[in-house]
Amino acid sequence: DALPICLAKEPAGLLQVALRPPEDPELAVTLSNLGILRRAQGDLEEAGRFLREALTLRRRALGDRHPRTAQALSNLGAVLNAQGRFGEAEPLLREALDIRRHTLDRAHPEVASSLHNLATTLQTQGDLAAAEPLYREVLAIRKERQGEDHPSNALAFHNLGRLLLDLGRNDEAEALLRKALEIRRRSYGEEHVYVAQSLHQMARMYLASGDRDEAEALFRRTLEMLQKLLSQEHPFVSHPLLELAGLEMEKGDLMAAETGFRKALAIRRRALPSGHWETAVAAGRLGECLLRQGRLAEAGPLLADSHATLAATFRPADPRVREARLRLAGLQTARAWLFRPRP
DSSP states (O other), rough: OOOOOOOOGGGHHHHHHHHHHOOOOHHHEEEEEOOOOOOTOHHHHHHHHHHHHHHHHHHHHHHOOOOOHHHHHHHHHHHHHHHTEEEHHHHHHHHHHHHHHHSOOTTTOOOOOHHHHHHHHHHTTTTTHHHHHHHHHHHHHHHHHHOOOOOTTHHHHHHHHHHHHTTTTTTHHHHHHHHHHHHHHHHHHHHHSSHHHHHHHHHHHHHHTTTHHHHHHHHHHHHHHHHHOOTTOGGGGGGHHHHHHHHHHHOOOOOHHHHHHHHHHHHHHEEEEOHHHHHHHHHHHHHHHHHHTTTTHHHHHHHHHHHHHHHHHHHHHHHHHHHHHHHHHHHHHHHHTTTTTOO
């Protein structure tokens, strides 16, 4: 539920927070705007503080069932989700959706927004079956209100396609991902962050289908585009870096893989809160690469920390936890072989 914000107005916004009395209804608006701005800047901790205070003011002034309270719930829930704090995010997002379903039209854009936010949280947690009908409802609402090819529909096609790819339903996923890419290219041109995100998912689709050469070419195109449009250090850049490093590792070029994994891990450590699950994923991939090189002492702490974070974040059956557990088992096997009794 992003609001339009001008970066140049941030000092004025902070001054308004300092000067407005707590009962001023515009204080919640200012706090919300600052929270959304901080989120866009990557400062999730401060974003959460602003948005939590905005929610408190909304509840106090408007009650628990007002649409603006739902907006405050949704904004805070989205930040908590970005922090990996799913247990806190999910109930807020469910409450926001419930308010909007009861106070707004069935096909209202804010209902679609709440459905999207909740589906994203469920998907990130690995509950793909629960996320799928929500994404499908979002897409149905968007089509009903705006037709098939509206630019804002691309995200709905993209998200449902990404989910189906995670479920292994590649043929269904491909049609949706191609539709999203087509809309985005037509709406934004060849070089845009949204186009890069679509290319990344197309690359994942090719990889899942066994076409590694096409996947690698698209991952490289995605990386180049994101580095050009954003920066070398933007967290989005870490995603194609990890994928390309993984392909290098599978080809046996462990030094090139190590370089890519280290870059991705460094970006995530700088950009994400301490203990974030995406940082743990990058640490685990680097640890695996070092393990394959026989550098057990370096791999050990990375693999142990990765497993601890992922096991604390997701359910035991989650694929990310299983992979981390297998990497730790591989480390233990390598240590046992290295220190085996010699005749």
